[in-house]
Amino acid sequence: KAGVTQTPRYLIKTRGQQVTLSCSPISGHRSVSWYQQTPGQGLQFLFEYFSETQRNKGNFPGRFSGRQFSNSRSEMNVSTLELGDSALYLCASSLGAGRAASGSNYNEQFFGPGTRLTVL
Amino acid sequence: AQSVTQLDSHVSVSEGTPVLLRCNYSSSYSPSLFWYVQHPNKGLQLLLKYTSAATLVKGINGFEAEFKKSETSFHLTKPSAHMSDAAEYFCVVIPFNNAGNMLTFGGGTRLMVKP
Numbered sequence: 001k002a003g004v005t006q007t008p009r010y011l012i013k014t015r016g017q018q019v020t021l022s023c024s025p026i027s028g029h030r031s032v033s034w035y036q037q038t039p040g041q042g043l044q045f046l047f048e049y050f051s052e053t054q055r056n057k058g059n060f061p062g063r064f065s066g067r068q069f070s071n072s073r074s075e076m077n078v079s080t081l082e083l084g085d086s087a088l089y090l091c092a093s094s095l096g097a098g099r100a101a102s103g104s105n106y107n108e109q110f111f112g113p114g115t116r117l118t119v120l
Numbered sequence: 121a122q123s124v125t126q127l128d129s130h131v132s133v134s135e136g137t138p139v140l141l142r143c144n145y146s147s148s149y150s151p152s153l154f155w156y157v158q159h160p161n162k163g164l165q166l167l168l169k170y171t172s173a174a175t176l177v178k179g180i181n182g183f184e185a186e187f188k189k190s191e192t193s194f195h196l197t198k199p200s201a202h203m204s205d206a207a208e209y210f211c212v213v214i215p216f217n218n219a220g221n222m223l224t225f226g227g228g229t230r231l232m233v234k235p
Contacts, residue, residue, distance in 0.1 A: 031221055033221050033222070035223075035225075042226075043210065043225035048221050055221075056222040090163065092223075107221065108169075109166070109223065111164040112163050
């Protein structure tokens with residue numbers, strides 16, 4: 001079974017531009033979550049999509065947005081890029097049905113290798 | 121709000137010696153706690169999970185963690201370190217009232233293993 005794939009793996013943009021990152025979940029997984037990883041702030045939750053609906057949202061400005069398609073693939077978009085947006089963006093997929101953390105029903109999240117975004 | 125604090129940003133051990141990575145949590149409810157590992161240039165991998173069953177949890181690659189409610193701790197241990205264990209480790213919590221998959225990460229502990 002193929003794992004979570006993210007494209008592109010590396011990206012260089014300049015301030016003010018916008019960027020779209022893509023995530024293809026494991027086949028059969030309906031939940032896709034996005035995380036930002038930086039040396040200063042660590043790993044922070046961006047948002048989660050389940051069956052094309054945003055189920056959770058982290059504390060990020062409106063410049064960060066996402067969506068999920070009917071085949072569960074997800075994209076995230078960052079508009080008006082700032083230098084501080086330079087980060088590793090990780091995508092995770094899971095079966096995601098119901099309350100994920102309940103007892104043995106935790107749906108393990110499988111992470112992709114990430115997209116390294118550099119903003120100049 | 122539920123959170124986790126990793127007490128050491130860096131831990132260095134010699135190959136063959138025990139590993140201890142410390143994590144404290146803050147939560148008003150019984151939390152769901154996890155340890156993830158991130159090897160260089162690779163994605164995160166789940167090591168083990170605590171979801172209110174047994175307090176001693178065994179994970180992959182010989183790691184285990186013990187949930188101690190009285191100490192609000194969830195430390196990760198391994199009896200004997202291997203060179204391949206060198207990586208960054210994250211203690212993670214899912215908020216009790218969260219219906220989805222929102223993981224809250226600790227700051228991470230970089231484990232170095234000396235030959």
